[in-house]
Structures are given as C-alpha cells and as structure tokens.
Amino acid sequence: MPEPGRYEFTTEWTIPAPPERVWAELMDPERWPHWWPGVVRVEPVRAGGPGGVGAIRRYIFRSRLPYRLSFTMETTRVEPHQLIEGRAAGELEGHGCWRLYPAGTGTRVLYDWHVAVTKPWMKRLDPLARKVFAWNHDVVMEWGRRGLIRRIAERA
Numbered sequence: 564m565p566e567p568g569r570y571e572f573t574t575e576w577t578i579p580a581p582p583e584r585v586w587a588e589l590m591d592p593e594r595w596p597h598w599w600p601g602v603v604r605v606e607p608v609r610a611g612g613p614g615g616v617g618a619i620r621r622y623i624f625r626s627r628l629p630y631r632l633s634f635t636m637e638t639t640r641v642e643p644h645q646l647i648e649g650r651a652a653g654e655l656e657g658h659g660c661w662r663l664y665p666a667g668t669g670t671r672v673l674y675d676w677h678v679a680v681t682k683p684w685m686k687r688l689d690p691l692a693r694k695v696f697a698w699n700h701d702v703v704m705e706w707g708r709r710g711l712i713r714r715i716a717e718r719a
Contacts, residue, residue, distance in 0.1 A: 565603050566679075567686055567690060568627055568679050568680045568681075568685065568686040568689050569677075569678070569679045570676070570677070570678055570679070570680070570696070570697070570700070571675075571676070571677045572674075572675070572677075572697070572700055572701075572704075573605070573673060573674070573675050573676075574673070574674040574676070574677045574701075575600055575671065575672070575673055575674075576671070576672040576674075576704075576705040576708040576711070577666060577667070577671055577672075577686075578669055578670045578708070578711060578712060578715065579667070579669045579712065579715075580590055580669060580670060580712075580715045580719075581665070582645075582663045582664070582665055582670045583644055583671075584715050584718075585663055585670045585672060585711070585715070586643070586644045586701055588662060588715065589647060589661055589663075589672075590615065590647065592605045592620055592622070592670060593605045593606075593607065593620070594695075597714070598624045598708045598710040598711060598713060598714035599706060599707045599711070600625075600685040600706045600710060601624050601625055601626060601702075601703035601706045601707060602622065602623075602624055602707075603623040603624065603631065604621075604623045604627050605620050605621070605622050605623075606620060606621045607619075607620055608620060608621055608635060611638055613635075614640065614641040614643065615638050615641050616638055616640065616641055617637070617638065618637070618638045619635050619636070619637045620635065620636055621633065621634070621635050621648045621653075622634055622635070622636060624703060626699045626700075626702065626707075627699050627702045627703070628683040628695070628699050632654045632682075633653055633654050634652060634653030634654050634655040634656075635651070635652050636649040636650070636651050636654050636659070637649055637652075639658075641697075644663060645662065646660065646661065646662050646663070646665075647664055648660045648661075649658070651678055653681070654680065654681050654682055655678040655679070655680060655681070656678060656679050656681055657676070657677045657678030657679055658677055658678075659674065659676045659677070659678075660674070660675045661673070661674050662674075662675075674704070678699075680696075685719050687713065691707060701715070
C-alpha cells in the first residue's frame, strides 16, 4: 500500500499532430487555461533561463470534485520537443515529467506525476478516498487531452 497522501500517475495521450505542435502548446502553460478546463490560472513567478529551465509558475487546478489545488512548478529539465521535467511545491509536492514521442503522423504524450498532497484533510481522507482522488486526476487529464486536440485543430 502506498504511503498515505502519495500518488504516482502515468497518463498517456495520443494527439493527432506532430510533436512540434504539441510541444509548442505544452511549453506555453500561461495559455493552458484557454484550452484545458481543469486549469484555472497559471501565473509566472520567475522567468527561466535558456529553454525555460529555472522558470517557476503558480498553477491553480480545479477538478470534478469540489476542491482546487494550488502549487508552484519549477522547470528543472528541458529537452526540446521531447521532455519537460519539473518540481512541484505547495498543496502538491513532488515532480512531473512530460515526454513526447512521434507516433505516425501524431504524437504520443506520456505524463508521469509523482506527488504527495499536503492538505491535511486530503491526507486524512486518503485511505477511504484514494480511488476517488485517482479517478478525479484521470478526469482532469482527460479534459486536458480533449482540450489540447481542440486547440491544435483550431490553430491548424
């Protein structure tokens, strides 16, 4: 059994667009609220260096359940058109990694998210609500997949 309040998710998307187009959208998180319904706001905190490494942004996500999560994400590694890694702090703490792979005429996107919740009520409910929290994560990620597909189609 995982430690209470710790989660590991891997999400896989297939996006019908080349990696360069998917990359452009993922590397512009301040615009995510325009196409990803789960993202309420993304605020720049600190600009990054070349390629975006060192950038810090504050994210506010909403979900199907009646709560929001706020956390900062510092970009720790970037490999253009292939990988974006970051470290989360705040109501979620841990790390995430986007990976992009060419897949025929489209892109296979993998997102690994290894985090711990810091809200006391979420930690307390974890043993009972773990499956619901995981379902909720999947819903928010599906909103992102659908939104990204729409966004890329609109910009084509």
